[in-house]
Amino acid sequence: MSAHATDPATETFIAHRNLLFTVAYEMLGSAADAEDVLQETWLRWAEVDLSQVRDQRAYLVRITTRQSLNRLRAMKRRKEAYVGPWLPEPLLTAPDVAEDVELAESVSMALMLVLETLSPTERAVFVLREVFDVGYDEIAAAVDKSPAAVRQIAHRARRHVDARRPREVVSSSETRAVLESFRRAFETGDLQGLLDVLAPEVVLVGDGGGVKQAALRPVIGAQKAGRFILGGSGKFAGRLSSDLTVVNGNPALVVRLDGEIDGVMAIRVEAARITGLYYVRNPEKLSRVESETTLTLR
Structure with missing residues (x-):
């Protein structure tokens, strides 16, 4: 080219x-x-x-x-x-993506997971209409449906997503503060520190892709999630470190074992607590966390 x-x-x-x-x-x-x-x-x-x-x-x-x-x-x-839960591939994004609230929410791990629950056509219509503000006629041409059908699909998809997306928009600074508290507890093996920052109903989802060890189904509840996290990290005491960074437009942790990337941890925050914890360990999904990917809505 x-x-x-x-x-x-x-x-x-x-x-x-x-x-x-x-x-x-x-x-x-x-x-x-x-x-x-x-x-x-x-x-x-x-x-x-x-x-x-x-x-x-x-x-x-x-x-x-x-x-x-x-x-x-x-x-x-x-x-x-796929072996175990499937999580989206995390992308290291420029800090200015986090400043664009609309873009940051649209590529957040939490919303991307909600989009996974839509049918392919519903997802296409939702993304084009709600994220990129494409007109109904243009979407209709893209998905081979009538404009009237596209309006119905858009309404159904929006209702489905709204019922599952976070109820409040949390600022990047608040998410970072919560993540810092989590990081301190994670790195020091402080269970009580984790319980203080995890919501009682927190859901931990790990993606190892059958290549790296990860929970084969979501871990639900603060006690279970906290013990699972520390059980895994405890085996590598002193060898684990984490860097605060911006992944998919939102604060996240890049976790390293002996200096090598072990995974990416993204979070969903509501009421100053972590309600969703997403840990991508599958090596095939970690190639985009060392150099920035440019994302844009325009």
Whole structure:
């Protein structure tokens, strides 16, 4: 692509690449699959007669959506065979993503998990309408439905997501403060410190992908989650460390064992307590936490 920097099709694709990646990632929860979708989008875009395209950005989003839908249906089979819970692939994001409240919430681990409970078409419609503010007619063209059907799907998906998303918007600074308290307790093996910061109904979800050890089903309740965390970290006393960083637009911890990345821990905070704890250990999902990925809604 770089060999033809003056080619209008290439220039347009590059100009919108970060947006297209964000669309694909929000639909798929996988950076690797989102990159594959972008490659497929480029191949189709390169064959388009640009003189026939009225809105190039909208056209590119439409191609990306269709490719993402195809990929989403194929991923469903992969997830059914996955060992243990499946969590989205965490992305190291620039600090300014955290300042964009709308973008940060849309790519948060908590909301991405809610999106996993939608059907592929519902997810596509929700992401395009609620996150990227795409018009109903344009969404209809992307998902091969009538505008009236898309409105119904959007309403149903919004109701489904609203019933499951966090009820309050928590500032980045508040999340960071809660995470700092968790980090101190985690690194010092302080069970009471963990119980002070974990909500009684906290849900801990671990993703080892059958490669790294992780709970095969969610751990529910502060006592169980606290003991599970310290049981795992206790075996590596003195060898574990953690860095506070920004993952998926929200404060998170990168956990290291003997200096090597062991996993990424993201949280969901409500009423100054952790209600959701998500620990990604599958090595195949950790390639995007050492260099920043640019996400954008525009």
